[in-house]
Amino acid sequence: MSSSSKPNLPVTNAVNGPPNADLVRERGAASFPVRDLTYLVYGGQERTEHLERIANMVASDPVFRKTDRFFLSRTEQYRRSLEKVRHYKELIAKHNLHSELDQQDLRQAIDEDLPIGLHVGMFIPTIVGQGTDEQQKKWLPLARAYKIIGTYAQTELGHGSFIRGLETVATYDKSTQEFVLNSPTLTATKWWPGALGKTSTHCVVFARLVISDRECGVHPFMVQLRSLENHEPLKGITVGDIGPKFAYETMDNGFLRFDHVRIPRDHMLMRFAQVAADGTYSTPPHSKVSYATMVFMRAYIIGTASSTLAKAVTIAVRYSCVRKQFPLRSGEPEQQILNYQNQQAALFPLLATAYAFHFTGNYIRQMYSDFVRGMRAQDFSVLPEMHATSAGLKSLTTWIASAGIETCRASCGGHGYSKLSGLPSLYANYIPACTYEGDNTVMCFQLARYLLKLYGKAQAKPGLRLPGNVSYLEKSTLLDERCDASTEELWLDPARQLHAYRNRALRLVANCANRLVAEMQKGKDEVLAVEAIKSDMVKVAKAHSYYVVLNNFVNAIEQLRASGTSTPILRVLKTLCDLFALHFIQADLGDFLEYGYLSSLHTEPLHAQIRRLLEAIRPDAVALVDAFNFTDHALGSALGVHNGRVYETLFEWAQQEPLNKTQVAPGYHEYIKPFLLAKM
Numbered sequence: 001m002s003s004s005s006k007p008n009l010p011v012t013n014a015v016n017g018p019p020n021a022d023l024v025r026e027r028g029a030a031s032f033p034v035r036d037l038t039y040l041v042y043g044g045q046e047r048t049e050h051l052e053r054i055a056n057m058v059a060s061d062p063v064f065r066k067t068d069r070f071f072l073s074r075t076e077q078y079r080r081s082l083e084k085v086r087h088y089k090e091l092i093a094k095h096n097l098h099s100e101l102d103q104q105d106l107r108q109a110i111d112e113d114l115p116i117g118l119h120v121g122m123f124i125p126t127i128v129g130q131g132t133d134e135q136q137k138k139w140l141p142l143a144r145a146y147k148i149i150g151t152y153a154q155t156e157l158g159h160g161s162f163i164r165g166l167e168t169v170a171t172y173d174k175s176t177q178e179f180v181l182n183s184p185t186l187t188a189t190k191w192w193p194g195a196l197g198k199t200s201t202h203c204v205v206f207a208r209l210v211i212s213d214r215e216c217g218v219h220p221f222m223v224q225l226r227s228l229e230n231h232e233p234l235k236g237i238t239v240g241d242i243g244p245k246f247a248y249e250t251m252d253n254g255f256l257r258f259d260h261v262r263i264p265r266d267h268m269l270m271r272f273a274q275v276a277a278d279g280t281y282s283t284p285p286h287s288k289v290s291y292a293t294m295v296f297m298r299a300y301i302i303g304t305a306s307s308t309l310a311k312a313v314t315i316a317v318r319y320s321c322v323r324k325q326f327p328l329r330s331g332e333p334e335q336q337i338l339n340y341q342n343q344q345a346a347l348f349p350l351l352a353t354a355y356a357f358h359f360t361g362n363y364i365r366q367m368y369s370d371f372v373r374g375m376r377a378q379d380f381s382v383l384p385e386m387h388a389t390s391a392g393l394k395s396l397t398t399w400i401a402s403a404g405i406e407t408c409r410a411s412c413g414g415h416g417y418s419k420l421s422g423l424p425s426l427y428a429n430y431i432p433a434c435t436y437e438g439d440n441t442v443m444c445f446q447l448a449r450y451l452l453k454l455y456g457k458a459q460a461k462p463g464l465r466l467p468g469n470v471s472y473l474e475k476s477t478l479l480d481e482r483c484d485a486s487t488e489e490l491w492l493d494p495a496r497q498l499h500a501y502r503n504r505a506l507r508l509v510a511n512c513a514n515r516l517v518a519e520m521q522k523g524k525d526e527v528l529a530v531e532a533i534k535s536d537m538v539k540v541a542k543a544h545s546y547y548v549v550l551n552n553f554v555n556a557i558e559q560l561r562a563s564g565t566s567t568p569i570l571r572v573l574k575t576l577c578d579l580f581a582l583h584f585i586q587a588d589l590g591d592f593l594e595y596g597y598l599s600s601l602h603t604e605p606l607h608a609q610i611r612r613l614l615e616a617i618r619p620d621a622v623a624l625v626d627a628f629n630f631t632d633h634a635l636g637s638a639l640g641v642h643n644g645r646v647y648e649t650l651f652e653w654a655q656q657e658p659l660n661k662t663q664v665a666p667g668y669h670e671y672i673k674p675f676l677l678a679k680m
């Protein structure tokens with residue numbers, strides 16, 4: 001079946017000419033209407049077409065070109081991203097893109113880590129979440145109109161994960177009704193905040209509040225850093241860029257020190273905790289409510305794991321269709337490398353995962369908006385579940401997406417190592433997602449703690465009802481159950497797949513809980529007992545998060561079935577869901593074998609079914625990546641171009657290399673010529 005209507009995307013950047021014949025053939029042989037899957041991914045035809053209009057506008061605009069990025073110095077890259085920011089603002093005005101959604105769509109199409117990312121992603125959300133109505137009235141219009149540019153300054157040279165260990169101090173001076181911000185030590189220097197170094201005029205600073213020598217914990221404060229006239233740092237403020245990084249060159253991650261900087265009392269964001277003029281402190285309704293922006297960003301990061309992985313897979317799958325190596329037998333044509341089982345085994349589980357994470361993103365967005373609705377009504381009861389779930393999913397999705405990009409790069413052979421493949425920079429710019437907004441391992445501890453607590457409660461109080469995704473913790477009888485998927489066919493049963501993931505998660509939780517008790521019985525207090533099970537806690541958090549991802553994928557397909565989605569689409573989604581489920585059992589087989597949940601009776605049909613699923617996906621692989629509907633601009637890859645003119649594009653892009661500007665090598669006269677022409 002061919003697609004029901006043609007995509008409206010231009011082929012930009014690629015070398016024009018007839019498209020690669022193999023890709024054309026693959027596209028013609030898809031078993032499902034590609035366009036319909038695109039609509040499903042992006043929320044309908046209208047929304048898809050809107051996104052395409054914005055993507056087209058960006059892709060055809062020379063200011064947003066990406067092809068020069070590999071040849072620019074760090075400073076030039078930063079300047080180029082500022083140029084893009086200015087143009088972004090111009091386009092908002094020109095095309096009336098004033099809604100938050102339109103602006104988000106535009107930024108996503110520009111597809112660069114712009115130095116306003118923190119302004120829109122954390123500075124404004126913190127004012128919205130933590131500011132009083134008056135503070136919002138004062139700061140939001142300025143921020144939304146970019147009359148001020150802000151960032152989120154929490155991490156310090158000495159502490160990131162341990163927020164309570166932050167050293168920046170905000171001491172209340174009752175006599176002037178001001179806070180005095182100070183960095184008492186070198187390690188109190190704010191370090192890492194994006195756009196802090198050179199771009200931001202303001203920031204929300206997290207500092208420990210001290211009132212009359214009383215420590216009141218870490219709170220957010222609005223601080224102006226630079227003059228709005230000439231951008232010079234204000235008195236008492238030392239600010240700059242933290243220097244070269246693994247990548248992320250467009251972002252001026254910064255440092256910041258305060259030397260007794262005074263700010264008015266109403267610059268503490270006081271929606272939840274307040275300091276009255278006389279210094280009376282009112283505690284927030286929940287001790288971690290000031291951490292809400294991080295929860296918001298973790299949810300956002302989960303949502304972007306799918307599209308990031310999808311880009312890498314699109315590049316690798318298209319390239320693997322174009323690339324040929326070896327005939328199977330002499331005299332036969334060479335094979336597309338995607339026909340090789342090992343290539344499919346590397347790429348198709350990632351393709352399946354990109355779709356799985358799409359539904360995880362939908363799930364967390366829904367959970368987050370329910371949580372925000374509750375918070376507005378002063379109901380913080382969902383906060384622990386929201387925090388724990390998002391911490392676990394952020395870790396799992398960013399770990400898998402990071403490793404997945406590298407797998408895609410390696411599967412492109414030598415050309416994957418070229419920056420022109422787009423994969424090295426995709427990887428290098430993405431991997432800090434495993435660290436920022438909470439180091440993944442540290443985040444896993446949060447989810448594991450939550451699960452252990454609930455498990456303990458369920459054990460202590462049989463009959464207790466736990467929330468949906470953790471309700472399996474109530475059922476300790478599950479531990480006695482074993483897998484009964486003894487045929488390939490049975491492995492395709494979602495109930496059996498979910499049973500395996502639930503069983504593994506419950507086993508690991510129970511095992512951890514037992515070990516905790518055992519460590520305490522050996523004489524350790526709870527704190528030290530937890531230290532003795534920390535590696536296992538990471539496994540617990542991952543196991544639970546895998547279950548949540550699979551559960552959402554299965555549920556999403558059920559909902560799509562109920563809402564009348566066509567059979568070819570349902571069939572291909574189900575195949576992807578099966579592969580996701582079975583691949584990650586295969587990847588962690590030891591977990592399932594260790595407790596006898598599985599035996600070789602089940603593993604043989606499991607492996608065989610995975611091989612069948614790879615074969616089933618093969619004819620649809622190109623269509624499945626096409627359905628993500630990325631422009632060539634978004635992919636920024638010579639290997640992933642839509643028309644498949646990979647070699648032509650690589651060759652043309654390589655000509656831009658500055659070394660190629662002259663025929664004779666720079667340095668030839670000083671360094672090569674002397675020994676080439678030296679007398680023997």
Ligand SMILES: CCCCCCCC/C=C\CCCCCCC/C=C/C(=O)SCCNC(=O)CCNC(=O)[C@H](O)C(C)(C)COP(=O)(O)OP(=O)(O)OC[C@H]1O[C@@H](n2cnc3c(N)ncnc32)[C@H](O)[C@@H]1OP(=O)(O)O
Binds near residue numbers: 117120
């Ligand atoms: C419409 C959509 C628009 C979207 C626009 C978005 C546009 C985005 C554009 C571009 C994107 C830019 C790209 C991203 C750039 C990234 C920028 C990066 C920024 C940062 O990294 S900011 C700094 C982030 N820092 C961290 O994440 C620090 C991690 N540490 C912590 O979170 C915590 O300290 C902790 C969780 C590790 C531990 O906290 P603490 O020591 O204080 O507390 P404990 O004693 O351990 O725990 C006490 C108790 O509280 C619970 N707890 C902890 N945190 C939370 C929370 N956040 N919420 C609820 N509960 C929490 C904890 O579990 C304990 O509970 P129990 O006592 O066990 O019950």
Ligand SMILES: Cc1cc2nc3c(=O)[nH]c(=O)nc-3n(C[C@H](O)[C@H](O)[C@H](O)COP(=O)(O)OP(=O)(O)OC[C@H]3O[C@@H](n4cnc5c(N)ncnc54)[C@H](O)[C@@H]3O)c2cc1C
Binds near residue numbers: 152437438
């Ligand atoms: C690109 C980038 C952008 C950033 N942007 C911002 C920003 O805009 N604003 C901002 O405020 N911050 C920002 N950060 C900082 C970021 O949030 C922190 O780096 C992150 O939270 C991790 O904290 P850390 O660096 O202190 O790591 P550490 O906590 O020092 O982690 C180091 C290691 O120790 C382990 N570890 C830590 N604690 C424990 C424990 N209790 N038990 C066992 N192991 C532990 C970790 O797992 C990790 O392996 C950014 C960072 C990066 C890389």
